Amino acid sequence: MIAVIIPAHNEAEYLPRCLEAVLIAAGAAETAGHRVEIVVVLDRCNDASASIAARYPVSVLEVDVRNVGQARRAGVALMLERGADWLACTDADSCVPAQWLLCQLGFAADVVCGTVHIDQWQAVQDSALRERYLSRYQNREDHRHIHGANLGICARAYLRAGGFQPLALNEDVQLIHALQASGARIVWTARNSVSTSSRLDSRARGGFGDYLRSLAGAN
Structure with a gap:
């Protein structure tokens, strides 16, 4: 069984597009004979995220931790209890491609680390920021x-590495380092790039939005 885990903190603006894209990817995987379950982990949401998630054929898990590492860990734990063999992670402000899950499985690896791209920059973000970002990003294999x-992870490799830790930042980086230390086979690919938001109001301090903000202020 493939599990898709999506943490969300007040993501009403982006969540519908995220879920619609994930459901398309899930449909492609199900057509190929895989079972797919999706869980949205609502972490201390006080907007319409819960009601939006309820409109889609996904599971909802509510937590009150305001910690993305803990939220991801809780979502994974639920899916492991349901028998997940493969764990696919994305974010609520992102849109996965239609072949996302099949691409991950096709590598037959323990871990698949994919790239992201920005389809639509905000109007206030000038061309200098865009060029600076693109010049520093490795949009390539390896x-x-x-x-x-x-991010995609074999459930056995995930458990062997100790899983996501309850970190408010860089929980994904910590897990990959633990997976590397455990000897997991990791594929670094740009074939299944995920579209993500260019917003600067990060849900997590030090996250992708803060990185873009730092580029905006760079000379």
């Missing part, structure tokens, strides 16, 4: 980017 928005 890159070394780690994104919780585009």
